Amino acid sequence: MKNLNIKARKLYLIKAAFLALPFTFAACDTDELLNPVPETSISDKNAFDTPERIQGQVNGLYRAIKDGQFYGGRLIVYNEIRGEEYINRLTNGVTGLQTWQHNLNAGTNEVQNFWGAAYASINRINVFLKGLDDNAAKIDPVLLAQYKAEAKFLRALTYHSLITLYAKPFNADNGASPGVPLRLLAETSSANNDLARSSVAKVYEQILADLNEAEAGLPANYSTPLLNTTRAHKNTAVALKARIYLHMGNYAKVVEESGKIVSDAAPFKAPSGVTHELQPNVAAPFATPTTTESVFSLPMTEQDVPGTQNQLGYYFNAPPVGNGEYYLNPTGIIGDPDWRAEDARRKSFVVTAGNLMYYKKFDKPAPYTDFVPVIRYAEVLLNYAEAAARTGNLVKAVQLLNAVRTRSDAGYVFPATAIATQEALINTILKERRIELLAEGFRSLDITRTVSAFPGKTGSGLTAPAVDPTSPEYVWPMPNSEIATNKLL
Template sequence: MKSSIIACLLLTAFLTSCKKEKELLNPVPRTSIIDAAAFDTPDRVLGLVNGMYSSVKDPQFFGGKYVMYGDFRGEEFINRTANIFTGYDTWGHTLNSSSNEVVNLWAAAYTAINSVNVFLQGLNDNISKVDATLAKQYAAEGKFVRALSYFCLVTLYARPYVENNGASKGLPLRLQAETNNSNNDLSRSSVAEVYAQILKDLDEAEADLPLTYTSEVLNTTRAHRNSAVALKTRVYLNMGKYDKVIEEASKIVSATAPFKANSGVSHTLQNDITVVFSSNYTTTESIFSMPMTDLNSSTGQNALGYILNAAPTGNAEYNVNPSGIMGNAEWKATDKRRSFFTGSGTTVFLKKYNKPSPYADYIPVIRYSEVLLNYAEAAAKLNDLPKAQALLTAVRQRSDPTYIFSAAQTGTADALVNSIWLERRIEFLGEGFRSNDLLRNLLTIPGKGSSSLTSPSVAPSQASYTFPLPNTEILTNKLLLQ
């Protein structure tokens, strides 16, 4: 936490120039100011709001590494270099409390959380200086960022909620602005308590976030009402609360196909999925994304394009596992999503992130296809098979209009759930979903490997099923292990 606190102190000491949209998305320090002046002008306040988003874009968090780890823990990628700086220990499940992956991700996520807490405290202390409606919106944006950050932490460093309804020990639930070490000692809240705070933040965010912004770019890169709703479908799915998934998804998914949001941002599936990852990062499918530009992007070993893609764009650190989803017979050659592969034979790389250095691909956090598949899974679990199949078919046929699901794939609730899980592996390959999809269903993490490097399977009963707590926190937080 010491490094997190220092980072957040720096956040409050620097502000950004926010007069142009590009600068709004990628703040650059303009001048050093004292805390008392941080809320004096609209530009300065907006600079702090942008700083909260920027903290989530840290290379060790959603700027790269968090997304990588979510995939590397699963079975879809083969490590080629045994490079400990590009996730090899995560891929091989050999992490310990001192591992860089464990320490750096924890610090980055808690830095993002504290940036929100610092902002919310400052906003409250200067509430008369900010337009009331705008103040509520900014606070709601902060709560969305905090909820997203805690969700990432609790699903990686704590036991799955569905194991015992969240009774396991979770995380230190830090909700106060920390500017020194005086409050560093904090015991872990239960998993259930962490989830309750996530949902509290998202419910409050939904109430005060704007329905839309003034541009497609802002609708994609800043939280709005539908962003909070979409994230809640993910959270409730993790909790196994399928009725709540359906309740939330119904707010932004029409009753019949073609599925779309009828209020707020007009979310719907993009006709061509490749557009979402190439020519237009701000389609109505992109509910929330991390904007990367030449001035503000992850580089080298932190960049998804560098790690997952082959030369000349990337470094070929990981190829797609030919025995994983790539080799599944139900993923037909006619499916447009196979165009994200490059290479030949069994040595194939993923090029969803295809821009060269400085790797300015937007990183998707929430897409509309996820909301549809979250809804489909919940409907199948509650035995509404027609609805579940319609939602699943919409996602599959967007990329492969010729594909027809068989009765064996959709005739029972269990078969339909398995088909939805298969679809998630195809649709979200390289987007960091696989680890959480395995853990939230208490499934064994499959083994994988090549002739030279292998990684074992990990059962839910094993300690390596989740990330260990970092030594940096253990040594500085006397109440962590109590």
Template sequence: MKTYIKSYRKSIAAVALLSGLLFTSCENNEDLAITPETTVSDQDIFKTPARIEGLVNGIYKAFKGASLYGGRFLLYQDQRGEDFINITANNFTGYESWNNSYSSGSNDINNLWSAAYSAINRANILIEGLAVNQGVITEQKANEYIGEAKLIRALSYYSLVVSFGQPYNKDAGASQGVPLRLKAETGTANNDLARSTVAEIYTQILKDLDDAEAALPQSYTSADLNTTRAHVSTAIALKTRVYLSQNNWAKVIEEAAKLAPQTQAPFSTTASEVKHALQPDITVLFSSNYATVESIFSIPMSSLDSYTGQSAIAYIYNTNLEYYLNPTGILGDAQWGATDKRRDLTRTVSGKQYFKKYAKPSPFLDYIPVVRYSEVLLNYAEAAAKTGDLTLAANLLRAVHLRSDPSYVFSATVTSDPVQLIDAIWKERRIELLGEGFRGLDLLRNLQDLPAKGDSKLQTPAVVPSAANYIFPAPNTELATNKLY
């Protein structure tokens, strides 16, 4: 991982403080009046509260990397499924993911790996630094910052293990995953590190999320901060996702019930300070208000800190029109009706339907969703159905679907049969979470084939779970610098 370690070797402070100040709290980054410190020594970086806060912001900034949750990680995972058709065969905009043809030298592979481990290393630096520099900030504030660092570390590791490791459900996590780096690295001495098992990675992810839940604040001082900084609900919501990836239905239910304690609609959060609920109009979440209580955690963009061109997911989907929606995919399924409000998140160009959930023009200021309340409800629905509580599962499914299509009726045949109900929940995930990075993850956790897809110009065959390209290959940058991989 020499590519990211070197960025810290000369000055941790220079990188973290500068990028941290650029990320900052999203509501303020249009009119920053702070002159960033860019020449602080490693020894001085933890000596003031402002510098420590800069390090925290730097963790979020790394997590916001274009190849991670700045948007392209979502692109990579969605293109593994069948709901988009590629037009351009452009390797710089995710074609190799769509085509299941990544190699160790692929830019996407190396950039995703580097971005995730950069966020992890920044989190490790903060965690270790606060442990030996006590008293500069209050103990409560230090614990909250560590909670934020652990949550970002957990989600970064989750992104790595679901991409580069075999699905947990293949062998209960016995396969080799990725190197588990929990120490701050400021040089190249520790590049050589063997991979941990997939199970070990999941154990660490869940430990970090449990620690984060215990340490994070219930809320912040504004809706924007409640959307763009981790708080208690963020950790809980992400645990439902991680446990779902393990088919640990009981734990999904346990965590989801913290945020959705009711057994019928309207489902909403009552115990925590942020009262999560579905918004009446889903299009609001992707156009006029990125900071609703449905948006549990999102990556902000501003005119001072956004991505352009091929780094921007909005450019790929909606400006350059490099993928259209597959008419035989979820777009053509009867469960996604013509009057469904989510159809407004698509548009027609030359007879094809294109995806416009990220619809802002350049400079592409759409916030990127990491976890929404609707996902929590669908995670909950699947776990309830898997454990035999079909009434609760159907109520959760209806809550999500009827928000956008109130006239739709799920037949009694569907809601009374666990197989059909789970199939309907999986379809609902494809409709509701389209373009948010879930389709590939859902296929892999269920050990399903990556489906064949294409049109008269470009096609790609199906990939079975036993194939080498069912998961992403290790990047050249890691293979060249880690002899124990």
């Protein structure tokens, strides 16, 4: 497959994106897949005929997001291993070695595969939204608004995942840098493939527009804990909005959005909609992933798994439960003395095998049916804490920080030097994020949004250099499959 013509590969990816859509398609054989024609043949004649069919398409949007090459595993892994918390053990290029080493190029598998999965999801969403508009009379107006809102929430989530890998962070230059192509139309052919990159600021503008519409149209809650965890509702959109504003350095807006879903005083919980709150046991949201701490997660079952070498447990858990692709870097956060031995996050999740330490937040064996956490209430509180600290409300920031730390280490008291000044408190909150959100795909996001350098790392005979924000390796390159077929890049 390496010698497959790049243009044919791109058209194949386009075709694959359409084949994922829940419509009736023209049949195709192996030869057609390897030598695709420029146009796709899609019949949406019956796709919006019944409420059941429309509901099936909504489910399909979520299914696309949890593809193993996307949020089903790989995205979280890449965002985790770019940072300094993990050491590559098996030198397997298929499972992210080049990402760990910051040694990617436009043809590297992860650069191309993630791009393809993300844009396939985006086009699926765009086709669905157009279908809803064209068939609005066939669906209850309340459901119509909800389904549009769910689709826009997922589109916002997808564009943020793209912009944080393939473009400079917003905070580097207030979003002036080139971002990614902002595709908002339903495409059923390759005719409109040529599209210039929008600025980072423009992409963020669209993300926020989608999330504002999502918040307005989503329900306050659903009928079961499973649905409250795995489908977007109002608090889900608000939580993601707060994350987006954090990445934009708009800390006043982080405070504003967080205040919608965090009570004024401890014990902190969402005052309306789904009553999100921390669980007493930090392991609970991973053992039973439909608790109220899980704001949004992607479900996995034995009949619907992320696929080979995509699963979080496969990457991060110790053999024989996982494959131990990556172990904890002893000079990373696991080696920090402020993370005490009595902390439940150590006691519950750290496991040693072969003199190496692994993190077992994802502890189910093959076929690895752990839910994938996308937004957890602990992150919401830490986002709020950081924004409160950066806007001068140190008292509120310490309260929120303490809620997260003392849940896992009840006897811990932050030293005065760690919280007495704004700068010290912000650094302490950033360290707490490294502990609390370890293995959930936040480390490289926190490095880039603060426009910090990726630290160097060494282990297993391998070395990855430090990467400065001005280095080309700081962001992922545009994939060859896009460069070859998009004349406006």
